[in-house]
Ligand code: MLT
């Protein structure tokens with residue numbers, strides 16, 4: 507077995523996808539029209555494996571069935587009914603990260619689900635997926651503690667993960683939207699003990715505090731929130747009244763933006779942006795924003811991309 511592990515990007519877009527079904531912004535209209543330099547993307551999800559057969563799915567996107575069709579490695583076909591999805595771990599309870607759980611209801615075994623008590627609470631009440639799935643495959647919930655302890659899965663030998671609380675926002679449907687709690691959003695460090703390499707994954711990140719920065723500095727790869735280029739992107743486009751930070755997303759540009767942080771990481775750290783909103787101008791190859799990323803050595807995640815570590 508290879509020492510390296512793989513993190514497969516199943517979906518690199520934020521909620522809504524790219525193009526978004528009802529959006530005619532320059533990016534969405536452009537990708538629909540087949541303009542060069544624009545690539546369609548499905549909604550936010552990644553999967554982690556050592557053996558290429560058993561996978562830990564991070565987030566279950568509304569596009570999961572398409573993602574499974576496009577990534578046959580997640581269907582090892584070892585028996586009549588089978589899946590490579592050995593377990594699911596949720597980063598938050600946002601609709602773009604949890605709705606796909608319903609699509610996994612035909613499983614023969616209960617779904618093994620890791621999430622914080624806050625996220626499990628939101629998907630038991632505001633969006634009652636857990637109760638609903640109880641009428642289908644059922645769910646074995648594994649509450650995630652954010653006390654620094656290591657998580658291990660038998661199908662990921664010589665590997666562990668360490669989740670940490672992020673400052674961001676619970677979903678609009680959550681009763682806690684305006685009063686976020688630690689545990690509404692997490693980031694996670696994935697450690698390959700065989701190579702010593704680690705990936706820090708945080709698709710929804712509103713603020714980089716000391717703990718988050720430490721995790722980013724310790725990582726060989728950071729795979730982080732690339733939702734918006736500017737804080738007022740949705741407002742200026744006339745699409746929403748909300749600032750990026752109101753939605754729990756740190757914008758890329760400007761003072762204190764994500765790119766300033768990434769520039770302080772060592773050159774050897776691989777820097778990849780994920781959960782990219784369809785309005786983000788960096789989606790267009792050749793745009794000034796994309797050129798700025800290229801110059802800074804920052805990559806955009808793309809559906810189907812493998813991060814080996
Ligand atoms: C978010 O992270 O803010 C989402 O992409 C919003 C959504 O899923 O609608």
Ligand code: MN
Pocket residue numbers: 520521550600602603710781
């Ligand atoms: Mn999202």
Ligand code: ZN
Pocket residue numbers: 526529530531532533534535784785
């Ligand atoms: Zn759009």
